[in-house]
Amino acid sequence: xxxxxxxxxxxxxxxxxxxxxxxxxxxxxxxxxxxxxxxxxxxxxxxxxxxxxxxxxxxxxxxxxxxxxxxxxxxxxxxxxxxxxxxxxxxxxxxxxxxxxxxxxxxxxxxxxxxxxxxxxxxxxxxxxxxxxxxxxxxxxxxxxxxxxxxxxxxxxxxxxxxxxxxxxxxxxxxxxxxxxxxxxxxxxxxxxxxxxxxxxxxxxxxxxxxxxxxxxxxxxxxxxxxxxxxxxxxxxxxxxxxxxxxxxxxxxxxxxxxx
Amino acid sequence: xxxxxxxxxxxxxxxxxxxxxxxxxxxxxxxxxxxxxxxxxxxxxxxxxxxxxxxxxxxxxxxxxxxxxxxxxxxxxxxxxxxxxxxxxxxxxxxxxxxxxxxxxxxxxxxxxxxxxxxxxxxxxxxxxxxxxxxxxxxxxxxxxxxxxxxxxxxxxxxxxxxxxxxxxxxxxxxxxxxxxxxxxxxxxxxxxxxxxxxxxxxxxxxxxxxxxxxxxxxxxxxxxxxxxxxxxxxxxxxxxxxxxxxxxxxxxxxxxxxxxxxxxxxxxxxxxxxxxxxxxxxxxxxxxxxxxxxxxxxxxxxxxxxxxxxxxxxxxxxxxxxxxxxxxxxxxxxxxxxxxxxxxxxxxxxxxxxxxxxxxxxxxxxxxxxxxxxxxxxxxxxxxxxxxxxxxxxxxxxx
Numbered sequence: 292x293x294x295x296x297x298x299x300x301x302x303x304x305x306x307x308x309x310x311x312x313x314x315x316x317x318x319x320x321x322x323x324x325x326x327x328x329x330x331x332x333x334x335x336x337x338x339x340x341x342x343x344x345x346x347x348x349x350x351x352x353x354x355x356x357x358x359x360x361x362x363x364x365x366x367x368x369x370x371x372x373x374x375x376x377x378x379x380x381x382x383x384x385x386x387x388x389x390x391x392x393x394x395x396x397x398x399x400x401x402x403x404x405x406x407x408x409x410x411x412x413x414x415x416x417x418x419x420x421x422x423x424x425x426x427x428x429x430x431x432x433x434x435x436x437x438x439x440x441x442x443x444x445x446x447x448x449x450x451x452x453x454x455x456x457x458x459x460x461x462x463x464x465x466x467x468x469x470x471x472x473x474x475x476x477x478x479x480x481x482x483x484x485x486x487x488x489x490x491x492x493x494x495x496x497x498x499x500x501x502x503x504x505x506x507x508x509x510x511x512x513x514x515x516x517x518x519x520x521x522x523x524x525x526x527x528x529x530x531x532x533x534x535x536x537x538x539x540x541x542x543x544x545x546x547x548x549x550x551x
Numbered sequence: 552x553x554x555x556x557x558x559x560x561x562x563x564x565x566x567x568x569x570x571x572x573x574x575x576x577x578x579x580x581x582x583x584x585x586x587x588x589x590x591x592x593x594x595x596x597x598x599x600x601x602x603x604x605x606x607x608x609x610x611x612x613x614x615x616x617x618x619x620x621x622x623x624x625x626x627x628x629x630x631x632x633x634x635x636x637x638x639x640x641x642x643x644x645x646x647x648x649x650x651x652x653x654x655x656x657x658x659x660x661x662x663x664x665x666x667x668x669x670x671x672x673x674x675x676x677x678x679x680x681x682x683x684x685x686x687x688x689x690x691x692x693x694x695x696x697x698x699x700x701x702x703x704x705x706x707x708x709x710x711x712x713x714x715x716x717x718x719x720x721x722x723x724x725x726x727x728x729x730x731x732x733x734x735x736x737x738x739x740x741x742x743x744x745x746x747x748x749x750x751x752x753x754x755x756x757x758x759x760x761x762x763x764x765x766x767x768x769x770x771x772x773x774x775x776x777x778x779x780x781x782x783x784x785x786x787x788x789x790x791x792x793x794x795x796x797x798x799x800x801x802x803x804x805x806x807x808x809x810x811x812x813x814x815x816x817x818x819x820x821x822x823x824x825x826x827x828x829x830x831x832x833x834x835x836x837x838x839x840x841x842x843x844x845x846x847x848x849x850x851x852x853x854x855x856x857x858x859x860x861x862x863x864x865x866x867x868x869x870x871x872x873x874x875x876x877x878x879x880x881x882x883x884x885x886x887x888x889x890x891x892x893x894x895x896x897x898x899x900x901x902x903x904x905x906x907x908x909x910x911x912x913x914x915x916x917x918x919x920x921x922x923x924x925x926x927x928x929x930x931x932x933x934x935x936x937x938x939x940x941x942x943x944x945x946x947x948x949x950x951x
Contacts (some may be wrong), residue, residue, distance in 0.1 A: 343885055351885055351916070367750055375951035378919045379887070381611075393811060395763065399806060403690055405665040410812045410840035416850050417883035463811060541701045543655050546760060551622070551649065551656065 318440030318456040325479045326433040332509055334539035338532045345472060346523030351376075351494075353419050365389060366401050370407035373419075375422045384548045388429045393463065396425070399549035415466035421518040421526040422495060426466055427486070437462050438550045440472075445476065448483055452476045455515050474483065480510045495519050506547045508537050568686070575597045579610035584921075584946035590730055590939040596726050603634045603728070610643075621650045624660075630685070635727035637737060638684040642692040656701040661694035664712075666756065666769060668807040668816040671875045671893070672858045672868055674832040675803035675818045677771050678754060682717045686944075687925045687937075688907070693718055707759030714752035717774050719794060732936040733782065741772070741781070743797035743825050748786060749776065750798070758805075767805040775799045775824065776864050799824040812840040832860040836875070850881040854893070869934050870900045877907075888912040897929075904929035921946040 341353040354374040359367055366388045373382045381401035390392050397408050414426040430437065438458035446455050453473040460467055468491045469508030473483040484497040515528040542548060561577035586603040607630045615622040626645035632638035647660030654787020667673030671688075679692035696716035702709045710927045725734035744750045752773025759766055776923045780792035785791055807816040817835035836856030860868065894906040913919050923944040929933055 326585075342577070376887075376913060376916050377578065377580075378913060378948065380950070391715075393763065395760070395809070401666055403692075404663045407668075407761075408807060408809055408814070410809060410814055410852075420883055420885040420887065485767075540653050545703060545708070547701065547703065547708045547758075551651070 300432055315439065315441055316460070317442040319435065321442065321454050321456055321474055321479075322438075322440060322458070325474060325481065326435060328479045329455070329509055329511075330361060330433065332361065332506070333536045334358065336532075336537060336539070337511075337530045337535045340529045340531070341419065341423075342420055342524050342527045342529070344527070353421070353467065358539060359541075360539055360541065362541065368435050368541070369429075369432070370544060370549070371428075379419075380425055384425075385544060385546065385549055386425070386429060387544075388432060389436060397549060398547050406549050408546070415464065422519045422522075422524055423526055423528070424466060427497070427517070430470075443471070446473065448473045450453060450474075451482060451551060478510050493520055495521075505533050509535065574616075575612070577610065577613045577615070578610070578613050578951065580948055580950040582607045582946055582948040584944055586728075586942050586944050588940060588942045590941060591836075592728060592940045593936060595734065597728060597730070598634055600634060603632065605630060605632045605633075605638070608737040611645075620652070621648075632684075635724050637685070637721055637724045637841065638727065640682065640693075640721065640937070642682070642683065642693045646694070652705050653699070655925055656703070657699065659698045661696055662699070663692045663694055664697070664699070664710075664928050665692075666767065666803065666805070667818050668765065668805050669818050669834045669856055670766075670838065670854050670877075671856050672834050672870070673818060673869075674820040674834055674860070675767070675805050676781075677769075677770060677776060677801055677820075678712065678714065680720060680776050684721055684723055686923075687927070687940075688905075692834040707757055710754075710756045712752075712754040712756075714736075714754065714773060715749065717748045717750060717752070717796070719748075719796065720776070720778060728942070729790065729937050729940045733790055733792045735780070735794065737866055739783070739791070739793040741793060741795040743795070765805075765807040765809075767803070769801075769803040770799040771803070773798065775801075777868075796825065797824045814838040814840075830860070830862045830869070832858075832862070834858045849883055850879070852879045853877075854879070870895060870897070873904075874898060886914075894926075900929070902928070917950050919948045919950070921948065 309375060332513055336356065336358045339355050339357055341355070342350055343353070345352045352431045353376060354372065356372045357369060359369040361367055369386050369388070371384045373379045383399040385397045385487055386394055394414065395408070399406050414429065415424055417423070418425055438460055440482070441457045443455040443457055446453055455471060455473055457469055457471050459469045466488065468487045468489050470487065471485040472481055474480065475482055480499070480502055482499055485493060486495040488494040494516050498516045499512040499514070502510050506512050511530065511533055513530055516525060517539055584605045586605065587601055591599060599680045603906045607628070609626070609628045611624070611626040613622060624647050628642040630638065630640045638942045643661045645660070647658050647662050651657060664678045665676060667676045668679070678697070679695045682689055682691040682693050687689045695714060695718070700711045719740045722735045722737060723730040735880065737767035742748070742750070750773070754769060754771040754773070756767060756769035774796040779794045780795050781795050782790055783793050790945050802821045804819045805817070807814060807848050811823055812831040815837050817833070820832045822830045834856055836854060838854040840850055841851040841853060855874065857874050859872050873895045875893060875895045877891065879889065881887070881889040888911070890908070890910040892908050894903055896902070897904050905928065908924040909921070911919060911921040926941045927937055929935060929938055
């Protein structure tokens with residue numbers, strides 16, 4: 292691990308690294324290291340409280356449970372199970388997040404006991420009326436092949452030295468032209484993401500804080516704040532009760548498992 | 552039936568006899584709704600009240616062992632209609648125990664199983680009886696007593712079902728709105744098997760997803776859920792209609808292909824009853840997601856489906872040779888506001904015969920408002936007896 296870290300840091304701190312193929316290689320290497328350090332968890336589960344706050348100050352809260360499974364050479368699978376608001380309690384969304392290829396997504400509607408596969412195009416829609424889209428949530432799990440990368444510079448965020456890497460979505464129908472990501476140079480965790488819309492205007496900023504280490508290796512943020520600069524609204528996710536390697540398997544993330 | 556209930560109770564006892572405490576959750580909802588009919592009814596004997604109040608209640612109790620490996624679910628549903636007594640119903644929607652591991656799952660008791668991929672008509676969806684009094688062209692199903700054993704693996708999923716305790720369809724009273732022209736005698740039910748409601752039924756279904764392609768194949772043997780209606784005469788020589796349920800084999804095939812923001816899908820069924828009569832139904836169409844095109848953050852889906860049924864009549868699906876088209880818009884806002892508008896074009900009659908609108912929005916964390924419109928424009932076909940029964944439903948739902 293040390294040698295890889297030293298290699299990455301040595302490369303990215305080379306003057307002029309932000310331009311050309313070198314910048315791309317270094318940007319990807321930084322994300323590879325983020326993935327290496329914070330992946331390998333097998334499966335994880337956490338409770339999430341999502342507070343939606345309007346520019347006017349009005350706020351509402353949603354709660355859910357998110358389970359994620361790493362699949363060898365094929366990205367991740369995740370299930371979001373809603374607890375509130377109560378009219379959607381029991382609704383579940385299953386996502387197979389692949390690399391460059393289209394993701395697959397199913398929704399379970401408890402009123403009809405129906406599992407329905409939905410178009411991948413829905414990734415750009417708002418997640419439960421929040422400032423997060425399904426695309427934003429999926430990209431929290433690092434999948435290298437989904438983006439091209441360019442190392443830009445190093446810069447401090449709240450006193451922490453960060454690599455600044457620009458990434459451009461390679462998958463179809465993204466809602467973004469590009470994203471700029473700040474990565475802690477010591478912990479290799481994401482501290483900030485700026486999302487630029489298809490017209491390349493700054494649309495949203497995600498700030499991650501309250502990082503804690505689990506299972507002696509995995510860093511996870513307790514809080515994620517997404518601010519929409521165009522509407523003035525914001526959404527805060529609070530993650531609690533992380534558990535890892537609880538024995539979840541591929542069949543727990545199947546369309547038929549959603550009904551259980 | 553008794554055997555299955557005993558099995559359910561035994562499994563319950565076994566599952567909770569251990570030292571591990573179960574996690575129990577309770578949830579549910581109440582609703583009040585008013586159905587209003589702007590037009591006077593077709594027949595003089597029908598109820599002329601313009602507003603029809605209805606109340607529903609539903610509770611769901613789930614008790615689960617560690618990691619959901621064992622679970623007991625109780626989910627009764629009750630509906631009270633102040634005008635049409637036969638529209639009042641108690642449905643044991645779910646009362647089941649289930650257990651499973653990585654590659655298998657078993658459940659026993661009352662449950663609802665949905666099969667199919669289409670938006671409007673699901674001919675393959677055959678296990679549960681349809682709650683036809685709930686809504687015009689309803690999708691609501693009644694709980695069915697069953698044992699379901701599921702095998703999961705890289706090959707896909709296979710379900711084996713044993714079913715019992717058949718439930719005949721319930722119809723509106725003859726004087727109620729949305730009722731057929733000739734009265735249906737609810738209690739004069741005929742069965743193709745001497746075992747009547749106790750007839751054991753069976754089904755097997757295989758389905759698999761390979762990337763963007765979904766395929767399902769099913770085989771069912773049991774009573775047709777959609778009865779044949781026979782005209783008879785009572786002691787005063789007045790005509791009435793009685794429902795007859797024949798045993799039939801139904802083979803179903805469902806396919807869905809997802810190509811980015813386009814979904815192509817179809818359902819096909821082939822039926823053969825005990826009298827050697829064969830019939831075929833097909834539903835095929837596509838769904839297009841405009842959300843990503845407009846980049847609005849909203850989900851805007853357009854759908855178009857064709858439906859054909861070679862049978863001459865159906866109480867569940869009053870369409871034979873129709874094209875359906877519509878749109879569903881979800882604002883993805885904090886109120887989860889959405890509206891769905893669709894209608895049909897009868898290719899035989901060459902006219903639009905029904906238009907449907909469903910709109911809903913969350914009012915608070917516990918309250919939701921739903922408004923629906925059912926516009927019925929047919930005058931001379933299967934919908935003729937309800938031609939003046941276009942109506943609005945205003946519903947308020949509360950959740951706990």
